[in-house]
Amino acid sequence: MPYIPHTQEELHEMLSVVGVRDLDGLFADIPPEMRPKQFNLPKGQSEAAVCAYFEGLAAKNCPDIMSFLGAGYYAHDIPKAVDALSGRSEFYTSYTPYQPECSQGTLQAIFEFQTAVSRLMGMDCANASVYDGGSAIFEAAMMAVRATRHRVLVVDEAVNPIWRVMLASYISSLDLELKTVKQEKGVSRLDALMAAIDDTTAAVIVQNPNFFGAVADYTQVFAKAREHKAFGVISVYPVMQSVLKTPGEMGADVAVAEGQSLGMPLSFGGPYLGIMTCRKEHIRQFPGRIVGRTNDLDGKTGYVLTLQAREQHIRRAKATSNICSNQALCALRSLIYMSLLGPCGLTRLAENNMALTRYAVERLTAIKGIELLNDAPYGNEVALRLPMPAQSLVDALAAHGCVPGYPLGRYYPGMENVLLLACTERNSRQQIGMLAETVGGLL
Amino acid sequence: MATNPTDLLYSKSHEWLRLEGDEAVVGITHFAQESLGDITYVELPLVGDEVSEEGEFGSVESVKAASDLVSPVSGSVVGINTALEQAPEKCNGDPYGEGWLMRVKYSRKPEGLMDAAAYEAFCATEGH
Numbered sequence: 001m002p003y004i005p006h007t008q009e010e011l012h013e014m015l016s017v018v019g020v021r022d023l024d025g026l027f028a029d030i031p032p033e034m035r036p037k038q039f040n041l042p043k044g045q046s047e048a049a050v051c052a053y054f055e056g057l058a059a060k061n062c063p064d065i066m067s068f069l070g071a072g073y074y075a076h077d078i079p080k081a082v083d084a085l086s087g088r089s090e091f092y093t094s095y096t097p098y099q100p101e102c103s104q105g106t107l108q109a110i111f112e113f114q115t116a117v118s119r120l121m122g123m124d125c126a127n128a129s130v131y132d133g134g135s136a137i138f139e140a141a142m143m144a145v146r147a148t149r150h151r152v153l154v155v156d157e158a159v160n161p162i163w164r165v166m167l168a169s170y171i172s173s174l175d176l177e178l179k180t181v182k183q184e185k186g187v188s189r190l191d192a193l194m195a196a197i198d199d200t201t202a203a204v205i206v207q208n209p210n211f212f213g214a215v216a217d218y219t220q221v222f223a224k225a226r227e228h229k230a231f232g233v234i235s236v237y238p239v240m241q242s243v244l245k246t247p248g249e250m251g252a253d254v255a256v257a258e259g260q261s262l263g264m265p266l267s268f269g270g271p272y273l274g275i276m277t278c279r280k281e282h283i284r285q286f287p288g289r290i291v292g293r294t295n296d297l298d299g300k301t302g303y304v305l306t307l308q309a310r311e312q313h314i315r316r317a318k319a320t321s322n323i324c325s326n327q328a329l330c331a332l333r334s335l336i337y338m339s340l341l342g343p344c345g346l347t348r349l350a351e352n353n354m355a356l357t358r359y360a361v362e363r364l365t366a367i368k369g370i371e372l373l374n375d376a377p378y379g380n381e382v383a384l385r386l387p388m389p390a391q392s393l394v395d396a397l398a399a400h401g402c403v404p405g406y407p408l409g410r411y412y413p414g415m416e417n418v419l420l421l422a423c424t425e426r427n428s429r430q431q432i433g434m435l436a437e438t439v440g441g442l443l
Numbered sequence: 444m445a446t447n448p449t450d451l452l453y454s455k456s457h458e459w460l461r462l463e464g465d466e467a468v469v470g471i472t473h474f475a476q477e478s479l480g481d482i483t484y485v486e487l488p489l490v491g492d493e494v495s496e497e498g499e500f501g502s503v504e505s506v507k508a509a510s511d512l513v514s515p516v517s518g519s520v521v522g523i524n525t526a527l528e529q530a531p532e533k534c535n536g537d538p539y540g541e542g543w544l545m546r547v548k549y550s551r552k553p554e555g556l557m558d559a560a561a562y563e564a565f566c567a568t569e570g571h
Contacts, residue, residue, distance in 0.1 A: 284484065
């Protein structure tokens with residue numbers, strides 16, 4: 001971290017340029033009673049003391065823990081090249097790319113990102129990203145509300161509960177209604193979703209695989225939505241898209257994703273990456289930035305913000321979203337990650353993780369009292385019913401340096417005994433064996 | 444400069460209006476399309492929407508700017524020019540014909556609009 005001091009001389013020079021005598025003069029516009037009386041900061045300490053303090057905090061982490069946690073955010077191996085390339089100062093320090101003449105590299109990277117995620121989702125177009133998977137769902141819902149002028153959002157209860165809370169919070173001041181369709185044993189009820197769609201529906205919002213890891217085909221749901229001029233919105237786990245029927249193939253209008261699993265480490269809640277893709281006919285309703293490829297007067301390829309630049313960046317009141325920013329660096333990381341793995345690598349990754357999960361299910365359901373919550377197809381994440389509260393198992397295994405998964409009771413009352421378990425390439429068969437033996441010993 | 448048709452009425456915000464029975468057709472003027480430059484997108488109301496005199500009913504976006512469309516008449520929208528979705532440039536090429544925007548069943552006859560001669564004089568004061 002750079003340490004940038006201001007000497008008294010520098011301070012005086014800056015203040016004289018501004019035309020004030022001292023720092024109080026600089027803040028004269030802020031009434032004294034509104035200025036902070038004090039900053040809640042400890043007194044200055046030596047570099048060594050500060051380092052020791054933070055090392056002490058860091059030592060509370062358990063980096064060697066064996067984890068089967070997923071629930072929307074996944075620990076994946078990240079090739080070292082992702083750090084090396086995304087850390088280049090051209091990308092790391094670049095500012096928002098309004099001026100194409102000095103931002104070609106950043107703009108091209110965003111264009112390539114849009115291309116990659118569009119292909120992954122089987123959709124026509126993508127934007128430059130938004131904050132995270134939850135805000136992407138909200139933006140997709142708002143696209144639907146604007147385009148259809150309907151006011152009811154039908155949401156599957158098997159959509160990630162954190163994202164549903166975000167959606168409810170974002171729309172709480174708007175004249176919209178959220179209609180939640182109950183899941184059944186972790187399986188999305190396609191018939192109930194279809195029955196909930198009518199002429200007031202702006203969008204039906206589903207997730208694949210859903211929060212419980214169950215995979216479904218929402219083609220019929222989206223067809224029903226189209227009959228009522230409503231949008232079909234789907235949130236997906238991007239790593240699984242190389243082996244599942246894509247949102248495009250299902251006929252979704254907008255497909256979104258939490259992009260963290262594509263090259264972002266898990267880091268106490270962020271930064272995350274909201275991926276958004278849509279069908280071409282909706283591009284005018286697309287929020288955020290869209291980069292297009294064009295030719296300049298000399299016929300050379302150039303990349304520019306396009307289709308809604310003025311709407312987004314000048315006429316704020318008319319903007320399709322007031323999220324004007326995007327996660328450019330995270331989008332770049334995901335692009336590099338996807339490029340390094342390639343289509344075959346992503347498929348192998350998904351298949352490998354599915355195979356590990358099947359092995360975990362085989363081992364764990366061999367233990368008396370543990371069974372699958374449902375018989376739906378699953379990917380690399382699955383819900384297991386335990387003969388005890390899942391939270392108690394998590395607490396007990398923590399002592400063994402293991403997190404067996406996510407206890408679902410917190411979000412789904414009545415599912416206190418259900419554990420959501422995910423496997424990625426970070427988990428080995430040996431780890432799964434150790435998990436099964438430890439769990440077996442406890443039950 | 445192309446002459447503005449004499450059978451139309453004109454507003455200060457550069458929309459034109461043609462009365463046809465109890466309905467009115469609305470578009471943007473030659474002056475407006477020329478000031479905007481190449482038009483790339485037209486956002487129109489939906490059939491059934493209510494529009495009001497001097498109220499915004501959509502927007503038009505060109506390579507230069509995005510501008511609100513202001514209705515010269517109050518009433519309900521009974522038709523829109525959907526051809527503009529695919530070909531917004533019709534507003535440039537034929538603003539008084541194929542580039543029309545919407546058809547309104549008006550609730551009261553619009554007042555205070557200019558005729559072609561007055562509008563031409565008005566445009567002259569706009570520095571064109």
